[in-house]
Amino acid sequence: MTQALAYALGILVLVIGIGISVALHELGHMIPAKRFGVKVPEYFIGFGPRAWSTRRGETEYGLKWIWLGGYVKLVGMIPPARPGRPDKPGSQIAEARAEALAEIEPGEEHRAFYLLSVPRKLLVMAGGILTNLVLGVLLLTVALCGIGLPGGTTTLKSVSACLTSDVDSGTACADTDPTAPGAQAGLRAGDEIRSWDGARTSSWKDVQAAIAASGTRPVPVVVQRDGAEATLTVTAVEVQRKVLDPRGNPVLDSDGNPTTTTRPYVGISPVHGAVPLPISELPSTIGQAVTGTVKAIATLPVGLYHAVAAGLGHEERSASGVIGLVGVGRIAGEVSSAGTGASSVSVPLELRVSQMLMLLGSLNLALFAFNLIPLLPLDGGHVAGALWEGARRRWALAHGRPDPGPVDTARMLPVGQVVFGILIVMTVVLVWVDLVAPITG
Template sequence: AEALEEIQPGEEHRAFYHLSVPKKLIVMAGGILTNLVLGIVLLAVAIGVVGIPGRTTTLSTVTPCVSSNIDADAPCQDSDPTGPASAAGIRAGDRIVSWGGVKVSSWEELQARIAAGGTSPTQVVVERDGAERTVSVTAVEVQRTVRDSQGAPVKDASGAVRTQARPYVGISPSLGTIPQSPGKIPVLIGQAIGGTLKAIATLPVGLYHAVQAALGIEQRSVDSGVVGLVGMGRMAGQATSGGAAGGGEVPLSMRVSTMLMLLGSLNLALFAFNLVPLLPLDGGHVAGACWEGIRRSIAKVQGKPDPGPVDTARLLPVGQVVFGLLIVMALVLVWVDIAAPL
């Protein structure tokens, strides 16, 4: 209501439109930059302090035997040989410090070291109850199913599932968080910002695919980058709950990390969305101030009188249309989140 009040006599100089273009940009871009800073800080804390959710080198299980069908998790039989890790005295809860003399900090590094070591006796350092101990592990060669990047079995031309001989020690990782090095933090944040900007730039396409998924025509994918309020609420609930989809317990560190990254991503989304140069978004007001600066600069170079501030009120009908479209999009995404939840 105050914005619609008439300017009282003698207060004309206090009107916002009398500010210089740089001052207008500072005021108008304040919200945009706040979202950007909050997003970067939240993601930096999640990535560098709490850590990224993933598989850690702390073991959740140690297989007691080498079963006849490892990929099918077949139960141990009396005739099955003892698992290499179990035979070496490694227990569930142990943290693998190094494998074959090389320190490992992630499950992927550990897998690479196991593959490189083959079936030769390997010195392994584990941490148990705060103390380190060295054991000797001799992997055995077994046939494992070849899987693609999505975890699906790879088949040959005849349709048979492909297998490959690999070293096997019989250990499984536990879920947790892995703090990243300082050098990786800006890289990962940059990727997050780039992905968010791409999602905003392709918003109509993402919305189209989301509607297609709600109609059952295609499968909804997280890669579309379009999530509504209901979807965000559901993800926040999943992040703060202690249960996993498989019935297990999600570590607190993973819940904290997921929630921080969710909040950080939300702020980056608000930052990117407000960059769109359309009223009533902040980007529309910034675009108006930039156009005012360009007009005044051109007039100054040409020696013409100052054209004065840009009257953005003329774009009010455009702003009303955009506002209406935003409401429609929000309602459509609510329907999509209910009909085809992620």
């Protein structure tokens, strides 16, 4: 597969993945709505002209050409005007209310959404949000624990033949250099280390920890070789090694020289591939991803400011900043094509699959967090309206007042239009920034 074809395939997978995520989000609304008796005449993925549709029962299911979201039409989203508070004739609110009420056919008045209890309204409107949260967590779990992150595996890539005076320099072996401990024990490239001194190993970090713990005494090492297990005896030796920081760079002393420390040395290096994350670390990792996404959405205005500043050339684009559709597509293409092409660094297929799942999982978490914003037309606006309705009714009940009835969402339509316009502008701005100041590295 050529690099260009792999790049295009990554974008296609992203588009399909987003489409499935949107479809499941809308199912999160539709399923409870139908369960509670609300009439659902339309379920569509996308906006604009119809590309395809079919009718099943009372609901039309289909696709539209602009894949920037989706919707489920619920009959009776807007309640009748309150007694004594008529709409201004010819106003936008009056027209929207009349249109919504006209969708309720005779004999189906009881199937209007506005008649649902507050808990049921919350289940319907939060269903899509929670679907994205669950889907995001599942995708990240499969990527992190089912496949893994880039790292050293327990399979050996190379075994040093000799022990030079500076093991970190990569100096060629001399005739007088002693045999390295790994080679002396019979370790070979391709061996998979199953355990070291009785400690099971599932990653290169486990191997390193076991070597450090066993010191320079002879220890049994179990390896998988040619389909069978073999036990070797390895005796590490102490050597001077450079101290590295978390990024792999040498730690320098006050004079600018690399600092060193004495550590057990065997002379082996790993094959790099996908290393599954331990299940015990999954909750904290997922928690950090969710809280980080929510924080990014909460500080979205700041993120947009820095993105525009980068687009105007006033600052560097941050890799952790907000990103638009073009930027996400570029990431998907780079992930998919990372292991192709004559000059590219080889990236195993499993790692590319893991990174693509992580990208889709992160997008679902972003949809979850974004829809928490308590403004129409976002789901969070409808959730906030239901909560306000419940609070009003409880207040009225506690003070012996009449039931105020359902919250009048029609009054918030002008705000919803402003929010929708802001979303369109934000989308266009981020596309421009992604083109003129793409995120690199």
